Amino acid sequence: MKKMLIVYQLRAREFDNALLLKTIFENNGYIVSIKNDADTFCLFEKFDFIIWPCMYDNNQFDTLSYRFNSCGVPSISMRYEQIFTKHDEDTGVMAPKGKAQDIPTMNWGIADYNYCKMNGVPDKNLSVTGFITLDYLRPEFSGFWYNRDDIADRYNLSKDKKWLLFISSFALADNVEVAKTLYTYQEGEDAISISDLNTRSRKEILEWLENLILDDKSYNIIYRPHPAEKSDINLFSDLKKKYPNNFHVIPELNIKQWILTTDIITTWVSTSITECYVAKKHCLVLRPEPYPQKYDIVLYKDGKFITNYDEFKLEIENSSKQKDFKENFPISSDILNRYYDISDTPTYLRIVNEVEKHINDNPENEINRAQWLIKRWKYLIFKGYILKIYLKRIYQFTHKNFHFSIRDARLRKKYAIQTWEDEAVNKAFNKNDEENKLKKLKSMVNMYGNIK
Structure with a gap:
C-alpha cells in the first residue's frame, strides 16, 4: 500500500481537514500519517506522496522538504492562505515563488x-x-x-446564557516586529501604525464587550484569539478576573465548532466570516476605527461595519429579528463566490482526485535520490532543526510535569512560549479529541461511502 504524509501548521485551522483526508485516503487503501510542521521531522520514514499546508518560496520549500521528504517524493500544496489585502494582490507578494512554483497547488476559487x-x-x-x-x-x-452541552462542560460555560463569540484577528496587536515584516513597503508606509491600529481596535472592542456584560449579565462572551495573538496579556487576565462567569478566552477547537454552537457571532477582519456565510449564521463586523482600504482583507470591500457601542448593542438586540440572511449579511456574496468555489461536489473528493492524478502521473518529479539525501542532511545539521525540536519537547515536559516556565517577556514573544505551554497542557485533550473525531469520520464513511 502507498504511504502518504499530511503536514499541517495550525491545529485549530487545519487539523480537522487533515483528519478528513486521512479517513478518505485510508478508505481508498492508503496508509496516512499526520505531522505538525513545527515540532517534528521525518529522519528515515519514507512516504510515496506528501500534502503540504502551503509553499511560498525557496526558504519554505527547503525547510519543509528537507525535514519531511526523506527521499524527494512528489507533493502538493493545500495553500492554506488565499485571502489577502488589496496591496498583496496588486504586488503578488503572497504568490508562490522560486522552487515553490514547481509544487502543484490547489486553489479555493x-x-x-x-x-x-x-x-x-x-x-x-x-x-x-x-x-x-x-x-x-x-x-x-x-x-x-460536539454539542452545546459538551462544550459547556469542557469550558465551564453557562448553558442558560446567550453565547456571544468574538473571532479575533489581532495578530499584530502589540506586535510591531511582525507588523514591520508584513507591512514594510517601498511606499514608506509606517508599519507601526498598523500594529497600533490592531492594539487600539482590540482595546476598544474589549471595552464594548465589557460594557455589554455590565448592561446585561445574561451573556457568555467567548473571545477566540487569533493563532498568532498573544493570549496571556493583562487585558484578558483583568477581564477574566472581573467577570469569571461572563468572559472567557478560549483558543482551542476549530472555529466552525464555535460558529455552529454560539448564538451571536462578531469579528473585526477575520476570513472566518466565510464560514458564517456558508453556515447561514449572521455575523457582525466591529470596526471602532476605519481600516486602511489598501491593507483591508479583500472580502470586506464595501462591507457593513459597526463603529460604536450603541450601534453594537442595538444590532445584538435586533440580530434574532433579521429575516433575510443574505440581504443583511455584512459582506458581498459576489465577492465570496469569486474567492471560494462552492460546488455540489465536496472539496475533499476534488482534492482526492487531484492528489491521485499527481500520484499516478509524475514522471517529471523524478530526482537524483543520492543528491537529495546529501543536501537534506547538510541542511538539517547546519540549521540545527533536530536540536531545536528536542529542546522544545524537553521544555514542554518540564512545564507540564514540574510547572517550570520561562518568565522573560522577550523570549516568550520570540519563541511563542505560550503556544508551547498550551500544547503541553492540552496534549491529553487533543489526543482524545483526535480519536473521537476519527471514529466519527470513519463511521460516516462506512455509512455514506466516502460521504458523497
Whole structure:
C-alpha cells in the first residue's frame, strides 16, 4: 500500500481537514500519517506522496522538504492562505515563488487561481478544488461536531446564557516586529501604525464587550484569539478576573465548532466570516476605527461595519429579528463566490482526485535520490532543526510535569512560549479529541461511502 504524509501548521485551522483526508485516503487503501510542521521531522520514514499546508518560496520549500521528504517524493500544496489585502494582490507578494512554483497547488476559487497564474505559477500546477474546511458545514457532517452541552462542560460555560463569540484577528496587536515584516513597503508606509491600529481596535472592542456584560449579565462572551495573538496579556487576565462567569478566552477547537454552537457571532477582519456565510449564521463586523482600504482583507470591500457601542448593542438586540440572511449579511456574496468555489461536489473528493492524478502521473518529479539525501542532511545539521525540536519537547515536559516556565517577556514573544505551554497542557485533550473525531469520520464513511 502507498504511504502518504499530511503536514499541517495550525491545529485549530487545519487539523480537522487533515483528519478528513486521512479517513478518505485510508478508505481508498492508503496508509496516512499526520505531522505538525513545527515540532517534528521525518529522519528515515519514507512516504510515496506528501500534502503540504502551503509553499511560498525557496526558504519554505527547503525547510519543509528537507525535514519531511526523506527521499524527494512528489507533493502538493493545500495553500492554506488565499485571502489577502488589496496591496498583496496588486504586488503578488503572497504568490508562490522560486522552487515553490514547481509544487502543484490547489486553489479555493478562480480569484486565487488567476492570482497565482499571473505571478508565474504554471497553469499545469494549478487546480480549483474549493476550500475543504467548508465541507464540514455540509449537512452530512452535522454529527461530527460536539454539542452545546459538551462544550459547556469542557469550558465551564453557562448553558442558560446567550453565547456571544468574538473571532479575533489581532495578530499584530502589540506586535510591531511582525507588523514591520508584513507591512514594510517601498511606499514608506509606517508599519507601526498598523500594529497600533490592531492594539487600539482590540482595546476598544474589549471595552464594548465589557460594557455589554455590565448592561446585561445574561451573556457568555467567548473571545477566540487569533493563532498568532498573544493570549496571556493583562487585558484578558483583568477581564477574566472581573467577570469569571461572563468572559472567557478560549483558543482551542476549530472555529466552525464555535460558529455552529454560539448564538451571536462578531469579528473585526477575520476570513472566518466565510464560514458564517456558508453556515447561514449572521455575523457582525466591529470596526471602532476605519481600516486602511489598501491593507483591508479583500472580502470586506464595501462591507457593513459597526463603529460604536450603541450601534453594537442595538444590532445584538435586533440580530434574532433579521429575516433575510443574505440581504443583511455584512459582506458581498459576489465577492465570496469569486474567492471560494462552492460546488455540489465536496472539496475533499476534488482534492482526492487531484492528489491521485499527481500520484499516478509524475514522471517529471523524478530526482537524483543520492543528491537529495546529501543536501537534506547538510541542511538539517547546519540549521540545527533536530536540536531545536528536542529542546522544545524537553521544555514542554518540564512545564507540564514540574510547572517550570520561562518568565522573560522577550523570549516568550520570540519563541511563542505560550503556544508551547498550551500544547503541553492540552496534549491529553487533543489526543482524545483526535480519536473521537476519527471514529466519527470513519463511521460516516462506512455509512455514506466516502460521504458523497
